[in-house]
Amino acid sequence: MPELPEVETIRGDLHHLLRGKRVANFVVKKKNLLKSPRTLFRTKFVGATIQRVTRRAKMLCLELSSGYVAVLHLKMTGQLVYQNRQGRLVVGGHPIGGVAGVPNRYTYITVRLTDKSKLFFNDVRQFGYWRLVPRQDLPAVFAHLGPEPLSADFTVQNFQAHLSRRNRTSVKAAILDQSVVAGIGNIYADESLFVAKIRPGRRVKSLSRVEVQRLHRAIRYVLQKAVKARGTSFNSYVDGLGRSGTYWDKRLVYGRKGEPCPRCRRPILKTVVVGRGTHYCGYCQR
């Protein structure tokens, strides 16, 4: 699931829930999900206080009093579920229902805090990971990433410069490339290209200056709208913290094959671009 809006939603919730709490215990049931040694987690994660929760691209960072940062990636199916000390599952301070049995058989990491609350990491496909890196190494860890699309340094000029390094690919491949823009995934790529009225398979090189401007604007518009909606979720329980985002209802083309285009009412088409399911309007997008 998680692209920038979903990860940002989870970040905000977790920041309020975890800030100032100390890690009491860390249990890992699948060690392939750890990209740093378990012993490092025992010495630099356990016993440390979580000072804040931040985000870069689709990664979450738990910034620790030990001078280390836990860097988490949810990939396709990773979930973080917080359980308060009474055993209730909580989002943003409000108890929630609807999360199927947590912990469950896909709970591969459990963090117990000293106040008896817990953070569970579930991941059906086991693509997600946790790393632990010294804070001063973060710039190197993120060195390959392009600009944050919702930050001030994501200007048209900056976007153009990063895009032009992928002149020969499709524009969809380019905006999915995290070194061009950080945080866009398959859903928001299709949504942004629809708003910009550009076909996903167009070569980057063929884009006019105006089209690049439209795409830049569209990316910001779509991501902002999705963050406000708390992201997208596919069913009642899979947003990262157990509550569903509402962007799913607002989506324009993604997952709408055969449905009428919101602009011209012609049916939305589905093809494959860069090996990914791709939805677009064959009339509105050129």
Next chain:
DNA sequence: CACTTGACCTGTCCGC
């Protein structure tokens, strides 16, 4: 060098 494809895993859905 730039770009595309396969691999990593498991679950679900669709057609026969």
Next chain:
DNA sequence: TGCGGACAGGTCAAGT
């Protein structure tokens, strides 16, 4: 109902 195959929101390494 069972079974095989395609597909799923991400990203690498390996291949062309």
